[in-house]
Amino acid sequence: MKTLRILFALSALMALPSAALALPALQLGPGAVGSWSYDNGTQTWVNQSNPFSVNAYANSNTSGANGAYAWDSAGAATQTAYLVISAIPMVNADAFDVTVENDGGALAIFDSGFGAPPLEDSNSLAPHGIFDTYFEIYQFNFDGPLTSIGNTEPGQSGSGDGFVESFDVMINSMVDPVYGVHMDLFVVQGDGTYTPGMTPDNKLVNAFAPFSHDAESVPNNFDVPEPSSLLLLLVGFAGALAARRR
Numbered sequence: 001m002k003t004l005r006i007l008f009a010l011s012a013l014m015a016l017p018s019a020a021l022a023l024p025a026l027q028l029g030p031g032a033v034g035s036w037s038y039d040n041g042t043q044t045w046v047n048q049s050n051p052f053s054v055n056a057y058a059n060s061n062t063s064g065a066n067g068a069y070a071w072d073s074a075g076a077a078t079q080t081a082y083l084v085i086s087a088i089p090m091v092n093a094d095a096f097d098v099t100v101e102n103d104g105g106a107l108a109i110f111d112s113g114f115g116a117p118p119l120e121d122s123n124s125l126a127p128h129g130i131f132d133t134y135f136e137i138y139q140f141n142f143d144g145p146l147t148s149i150g151n152t153e154p155g156q157s158g159s160g161d162g163f164v165e166s167f168d169v170m171i172n173s174m175v176d177p178v179y180g181v182h183m184d185l186f187v188v189q190g191d192g193t194y195t196p197g198m199t200p201d202n203k204l205v206n207a208f209a210p211f212s213h214d215a216e217s218v219p220n221n222f223d224v225p226e227p228s229s230l231l232l233l234l235v236g237f238a239g240a241l242a243a244r245r246r
Helices: 002-015 227-245
Strands: 026-030 036-039 044-047 052-059 079-088 096-102 111-115 133-142 147-150 159-174 180-188 205-208 214-217
Touching (some): 026 044, 026 214, 052 079, 052 133, 052 180, 096 133, 133 159, 159 180
Parallel strands (some): 044 214
Antiparallel strands (some): 036 044, 052 159, 079 133, 079 180, 096 159, 111 133, 147 159
């Protein structure tokens, strides 16, 4: 009888859906631009070039392992979401400058601060070795056509209907000791609009990209000329052209 109970328990466990194989509610993954590879140790997509592009994915019709994110699966309505870019390693001051473009236009910084975003939400993103640190939040909409999406974690399966947004990112500057930026993704409850400064925010984080489906950029040989150096370079180039003409 004991053996039968054990076999029954094992068969019940095998019948349960695997969280590892589930398609997450939200995901990040490599875009078309950049030198991307997956770090199995940290379970993170890592880019090593600048500029680069990164994609965000939303599962439109089922609840994922990291929060319910189903809305109109026919794509009739858009969904507000938030891309978080954070400093690596942990710093408590504005130590990087980035340009983020989506749908052909630059996104303004929606919110920024130090800690685990969003600051006013008791359901902030978990530390996972990144927070507390300086971060910037960029608001965008999943407003493209409904399409088929898959699991961005290598070796994992799962597919379904969803939406994709692409971001073009340029790291303009990083101040010591920052050597890279980490990217996360989240949405909030209610009408989906996060309200910075509201304490407490009554629209808690509803879904986020799991740690195995996030991304970061650590450019190799990162070098952005200082304004004075760039000016000297341009003056020298102009002088060389003038001498050649003479």
